[in-house]
Amino acid sequence: xxxxxxxxxxxxxxxxxxxxxxxxxxxxxxxxxxxxxxxxxxxxxxxxxxxxxxxxxxxxxxxxxxxxxxxxxxxxxxxxxxxxxxxxxxxxxxxxxxxxxxxxxxxxxxx
Amino acid sequence: xxxxxxxxxxxxxxxxxxxxxxxxxxxxxxxxxxxxxxxxxxxxxxxxxxxxxxxxxxxxxxxxxxxxxxxxxxxxxxxxxxxxxxxxxxxxxxxxxxxxxxxxxxxxxxxxxxxxxxxxxxxxxxxxxxxxxxxxxxxxxxxxxxxxxxxxxxxxxxxxxxxxxxxxxxxxxxxxxxxxxxxxxxxxxxxxxxxxxxxxxxxxxxxxxxxxxxxxxxxxxxxxxxxxxxx
Numbered sequence: 001x002x003x004x005x006x007x008x009x010x011x012x013x014x015x016x017x018x019x020x021x022x023x024x025x026x027x028x029x030x031x032x033x034x035x036x037x038x039x040x041x042x043x044x045x046x047x048x049x050x051x052x053x054x055x056x057x058x059x060x061x062x063x064x065x066x067x068x069x070x071x072x073x074x075x076x077x078x079x080x081x082x083x084x085x086x087x088x089x090x091x092x093x094x095x096x097x098x099x100x101x102x103x104x105x106x107x108x109x110x111x
Numbered sequence: 112x113x114x115x116x117x118x119x120x121x122x123x124x125x126x127x128x129x130x131x132x133x134x135x136x137x138x139x140x141x142x143x144x145x146x147x148x149x150x151x152x153x154x155x156x157x158x159x160x161x162x163x164x165x166x167x168x169x170x171x172x173x174x175x176x177x178x179x180x181x182x183x184x185x186x187x188x189x190x191x192x193x194x195x196x197x198x199x200x201x202x203x204x205x206x207x208x209x210x211x212x213x214x215x216x217x218x219x220x221x222x223x224x225x226x227x228x229x230x231x232x233x234x235x236x237x238x239x240x241x242x243x244x245x246x247x248x249x250x251x252x253x254x255x256x257x258x259x260x261x262x263x264x265x266x267x268x269x270x271x272x273x274x275x276x277x278x279x280x281x282x283x284x285x286x287x288x289x290x291x292x293x294x295x296x297x298x299x300x301x302x303x304x305x306x307x308x309x310x311x312x313x314x315x316x317x318x319x320x321x322x323x324x325x326x327x328x329x330x331x332x333x334x335x336x337x338x339x340x341x342x
Contacts, residue, residue, distance in 0.1 A: 002147055002174040009180060010170055011153075014187035015160035021194040023217035027210055029202035038199075041332045045200040046229045047297045048304040048327025049193065050288040052320050053222065055305040056312045057281035067312075073278060080282055084289040093286035094128050094279055101275055 072108075076100035118240040122247025125227045132279035133223065133252060134259045135270045136164050141263020143168060147175040151264040158260040162218070162253065165317065166190040189316040196324060197225040204232050204241045216242060219249030223283070230287045296338070300331025 058077040061070035080097030087093070113121060137158075144154035149171065161167050170187040197220055205213060228245040262269075270276060292298050304327025311319035 002149070002171075002177070004149075004153070006180050006183070007149060007153060007174055010174060010183045010187065011157045011160050013184045014166060014170055014191075017184070017188040018161055018163055018166065018191045018194065019218060021188070021191050022198055022220040023214065024195055025199040025202040026205055026213050026217050026220075029199070030206050037332070040335065041328050042200055042203070044297060044300040044328045044331035045196050045324070046226070046233070047288060047291045047301040048331065049196055049320075049324045050226060050284045050291060051301040051304040051327060052308040052323035054281045054284045054288060055308045055323075056319065058285070059309060060312060076278070077281070077285060080285055081289065084286045088290055090283065090286040091128050094131070094282045097282040097285070098131075098275075098279060101278055105273075105275075 072101060072104045075104060112237070113239050115240055115243045118243035119247030119250075121239060122228070122231075122244035122249075123251040124247075125231065125244075126223055126248045126251050129223050129227075129280065129283040130251075130255050131276055132283065133255055135268070135274075135276045136280070137256050137259025138263030138266075138268045138270060140164055140168050140171075141260040141265070142268035144171050144260075145264045145267065147171055149264075151261065154264040155257065155261050158257055161187070162256065163191050163194075163221070164256070186316055189318065192321055193222075193317075193324070194220055197222075200229055201225065201245070204228075204245075208242060212242075216246065216249070219246070219253050221249065221252055223252055223280075224249040226284055226287045230291060234290065296331045296335040299334040300327040303327045303330035 054077075058073050059069060060067050061073060076097050079100045080093050083089070083096045084093040140158070141151075141154050144157070144167075145151065149157075157167055157171075161170075166187040169190055170183050173183045173186060198217065201220070205216060208216075224245060227248045228241070231239060231244060232241055288301065292301050304323045307326040308319055308323035311322045313319070314322065
């Protein structure tokens with residue numbers, strides 16, 4: 001059980017800090033002029049951050065006991081990546097990946 | 112050019128597939144908070160105030176272990192440092208709005224709203240009113256996150272983990288990253304970020320993500336500078 005006073009303090013401080021992180025550049029970019037190098041770096045943010053989010057989430061699976069490499073998720077994600085590349089269709093990509101993951105689990109259980 | 116309402120509707124529609132992953136995540140947070148002794152209104156208030164799932168879960172987990180307040184707050188904030196990158200990436204698309212108009216847009220910034228909006232802004236930019244598209248995506252995610260948190264806090268996590276619905280979130284980002292890699296420098300950025308993300312996975316506080324993204328951005332920029340010099 002945790003102490004409610006620390007809970008409320010933590011909520012308030014994390015909320016304020018998180019809002020500041022979110023507001024930061026959105027607020028100031030009209031007011032200041034970023035260095036040219038930084039402006040050029042902006043266009044690499046989507047591909048870099050999204051890949052850094054996807055790769056570990058696909059390769060590793062967090063379990064209550066710890067973390068394990070999960071070939072099922074890797075296989076399902078590879079198939080989904082091919083669909084994404086060929087069709088550029090997001091719902092179809094998600095459906096393919098989920099169906100592949102379920103299909104592999106199903107086959108494992110019954111074969 | 113789409114109108115304001117159509118732009119918002121298009122933004123909201125864009126995030127519907129990802130809700131599949133957001134609902135169980137929100138319910139898990141609510142259920143974890145409840146099992147740590149936090150009343151349902153506390154979990155709901157935290158979701159309203161912080162609105163960032165991974166940091167909410169980490170903070171509650173640490174509080175339940177009686178970690179010092181400074182550690183709880185530091186961890187909760189470091190996990191959200193990625194928001195700085197999203198803020199920088201989106202800022203040029205919100206230029207011209209007043210500080211007051213920008214505040215609610217900043218409040219609803221999430222991984223998913225960022226990912227959907229930036230891929231739309233860089234592909235079909237001229238068709239949408241960008242702040243409205245982003246607001247539609249962000250608001251729907253916001254509503255669903257609040258509802259899922261409350262449901263989880265009141266009822267417990269009702270969705271069995273064997274369904275692996277959490278996998279819908281990386282799949283959505285995967286569907287977005289493929290078109291984002293549209294030139295050689297961006298491909299270099301993505302590959303570098305992916306490799307570093309694997310190597311740095313063990314780092315605490317989600318720092319692997321920040322290190323990997325920074326390496327990707329640096330590699331993409333360096334590759335572009337190089338090709339400029341030899342062009």
